[in-house]
Amino acid sequence: MQSVDFLLARRNVCQKQTDNSKYPRQRIQLRHRTMTMRNGPVQRRLSLAAPLLVIVIGLLVLALGIAQRTIWQPPADITAEVDVSSVSAGQNAPLAVIESKALNQRPGPVKVNVQGSGSLQVVQGRSDDVDAWVGQTPHLKVASASDNFSSLNASFVGGAGATANPAGSDLWTNEQRGSGSLDYEWNAPGSGDWSLLVASDGKASAAQKISLTVPNDTSTPWAVPLIVFGSVLILLGLLYLIFGRGKGKKDGGSGRRAASAAAVVLLAALALSQAPAQRAEADDSATPSAPGSSESSSASASASAEPDSLAASVVTDGQFTRILDSVVKTVANGDAAKDANLLPSRIADPALQLRTGNYKIRSVVADYQANEPIADKLLTRIVSTNRAWPRSLVAVTQGPANVVPQLLTLVQATPRDNYKLTATARLLPGQSLPEVNTNGAAIVAADKKGTGQKTPAEALAALGDRLTNPDGAAKDSFAASQGFKYLDEVAKFQADTVAGSPQATIVFKHDPQPKSIVAFETADGGTLVFGTFTFTQDGTPKGEGDKLSVGDNAAAFTSGKDTLKGYVLTFDEQAVFYIPKAGPSAPMTMLAAERGLTTAAFK
Known part of the structure; x- marks a missing residue:
């Protein structure tokens, strides 16, 4: 009896072992499914983080581009000025000469403002004519502006020449008069050097303050690229959020691939943002050693200087x-x-x-x-x-x-x-x-x-x-x-x-x-x-x-x-x-x- 029970128990154990050896793949799949169910929330969070990061970076880049066109954009005009009393040191300067270099230091029209007491006048003439008319008369000389165009470089020039009123001279191509404050818009009337002469009546001080206002360089070369790149990054992130998640359920690697693609786009944008600076540096370093470029510059300088080398007519x-x-x-x-x-x-x-x-x-x-x-x-x-x-x-x-x-x-x-x-x-x-x-x-x-x-x-x-x-x-x-x-x-x-x-x-x-x-x-x-x-x-x-x-x-x-x-x-x-x-x-x-x-x- 005991032997019969032993044999039955032995058979049941063997049968269980046989059943377990018949279904090993089902057990592996079950185990994998169990692990996948445990890791699913983590993968979904990662698939959301990548496009959101791209969108955030895109917003930052877009904001930088917009800021260059708004709060960071340079002012439209810049002004350089000089207080005459600080230069003349108490000496009377009945005349003030604004030289050609100061007027041409920045491109574009120049708005000249002269402030003083009483009558004021600004006359325009060729530089050699202005200098000849002033002669040895004491005067203020405005030679140039500072590099950032915030102040005028002026000096007092003494002399024993007689004073005179410049009004009505045949040497001038233009004259303008005012009282207290005078605005004069200067545009180069022709080739060659031209100057402005500021005076009151030829005896009193020419002016108390002189300022030159010129157009500023308001260009923002990176504004448009930054706006475009930022918009592209935002678009890529949104596209991934919309279309990439569904595919991610079937293919867990697609989220990682989208994140990698966004990173590549970001790196490309950063590379492009650096490229012009690198090209500029390359151009600067190449200029001195480029014979073709040097010859072209010299020819251009000669061509532009040639008319000035010829004496100008004495009158227009x-x-x-x-x-x-x-x-x-x-x-x-x-x-x-x-x-x-x-x-x-x-x-x-x-x-x-x-x-x-x-x-x-x-x-x-x-x-x-x-x-x-x-x-x-x-x-x-x-x-x-x-x-x-x-x-x-x-x-x-x-x-x-x-x-x-x-x-x-x-x-x-x-x-x-x-x-x-x-x-x-x-x-x-x-x-x-x-x-x-x-x-x-x-x-x-x-x-x-x-x-x-x-x-x-x-x-x-x-x-x-x-x-x-x-x-x-x-x-x-x-x-x-x-x-x-x-x-x-x-x-x-x-x-x-x-x-x-x-x-x-x-x-x-x-x-x-x-x-x-x-x-x-x-x-x-x-x-x-x-x-x-x-x-x-x-x-x-x-x-x-x-x-x-x-x-x-x-x-x-x-x-x-x-x-x-x-x-x-x-x-x-x-x-x-x-x-x-x-x-x-x-x-x-x-x-x-x-x-x-x-x-x-x-x-």
């Missing part, structure tokens, strides 16, 4: 028009009143002598011919590039009252003088001016030959000899052109005067005035010369008791018509002529002339 179009208008109005006022006292602001000798004499004669001789009016209708002009003083301009004008064009010579004697009309000459019939660079003619000095056959002084002396002695050594020095008729007319006048005064010895002289010479180089290499003669007619009785008489026009100066001792009549005589280019001998050509009685006296 606007200045020329303003000067001519002022001369025309001044002469018109003097002519209308027959008052020479109204002329000196715009007319100088010999033109002043000519009109003064004409007014005097007409005050006595009612039908004496007046000088032709100065017309404002400009036909052409000649503007020199000689920036030394005296400076010269020529205007060719013709109005309804002018039978032929007039050639007007305008001279500025010193920087503080305005241009004045010094000579007028009427173009002779059939003549025309040679071609000249109207906006940059080269001046030929009176004692320099240039490219012509003679110096202007030699040529003027030859013309004087030809006028004084028509049959002398200079007889063939001028061409037989339409202008030659003027020379014949002068010779005929002198011969007729001698023939009509048998009881008198009459001597004519045409003395050249070298200081009056203004000469320009022509396009063909010749020289165009403007000059003045003092033309005298000296009459002396041949015998004792012989009486000489003068006309009504001369009597306006002599207070009588008859003399037993003789007389001297003095004329101003203007001449314009052309000297051919050096080479085979060729005669000069007379182009324009004018003559008028300026005074007369008995011996």
Whole structure:
């Protein structure tokens, strides 16, 4: 019985062992399922953390980009200023010069603000003109601004020069006036260096405070990239949250792959944000050793500097028009009143002598011919590039009252003088001016030959000899052109005067005035010369008791018509002529002339 029970128990144990060996895979799967159920919450938390981290980083990057465009964006303008009293140290500075370097230190327009007590003025001119006008007068010099454009570098320049009011000078291209505070917007009017001159009345302190406001560099090159990259990161995180979780239930590794992809995108964004800086460093280091780049820079500098290396014309179009208008109005006022006292602001000798004499004669001789009016209708002009003083301009004008064009010579004697009309000459019939660079003619000095056959002084002396002695050594020095008729007319006048005064010895002289010479180089290499003669007619009785008489026009100066001792009549005589280019001998050509009685006296 016991053996039977033992055998049954033995069989049951073997059967259980057999059952366990038949289902090992089911047991492993059950064990894995149990572990997966335990680890599921952890994996879900990890799958949420990765996209959320990407979204947070994206928000931070986006915020940085927006901040660069808002709270961190630089101001639109920056201002540099100087307190004049802190620089002048109690010394009076009636003038303040804002130099070209300060005005051009930053690109764009410059807003100039000047503060002071009483009247204020700001004038604009070429830098060399401003410096020449200021001269040795004590002044404040604003040379530049600090590197960050927060203050102006200024200094006081002492001197013993006379003070003066700069208002109305022909040197300025623009003027603006105010009281207490003056705002002036400066834009470079052209190539070359330009400066501003600040003053009150030329005696009082120029200003108390000067400031320059310029556009600031408000560029934010990283704002857009940061905004874009931040937005991309946020989008990637949201996409993963929406689409990545469902897949994660089936594939536990997809969450890790999404997190890895987000990290790659973030690293790429950071790499891109560093790339421009690296490129800039590479460019900076490469610049000195890049021959191609160096040659290009040098060529560019030469090209931009080339116009500045050429001397600028002494006046702009606007200045020329303003000067001519002022001369025309001044002469018109003097002519209308027959008052020479109204002329000196715009007319100088010999033109002043000519009109003064004409007014005097007409005050006595009612039908004496007046000088032709100065017309404002400009036909052409000649503007020199000689920036030394005296400076010269020529205007060719013709109005309804002018039978032929007039050639007007305008001279500025010193920087503080305005241009004045010094000579007028009427173009002779059939003549025309040679071609000249109207906006940059080269001046030929009176004692320099240039490219012509003679110096202007030699040529003027030859013309004087030809006028004084028509049959002398200079007889063939001028061409037989339409202008030659003027020379014949002068010779005929002198011969007729001698023939009509048998009881008198009459001597004519045409003395050249070298200081009056203004000469320009022509396009063909010749020289165009403007000059003045003092033309005298000296009459002396041949015998004792012989009486000489003068006309009504001369009597306006002599207070009588008859003399037993003789007389001297003095004329101003203007001449314009052309000297051919050096080479085979060729005669000069007379182009324009004018003559008028300026005074007369008995011996």
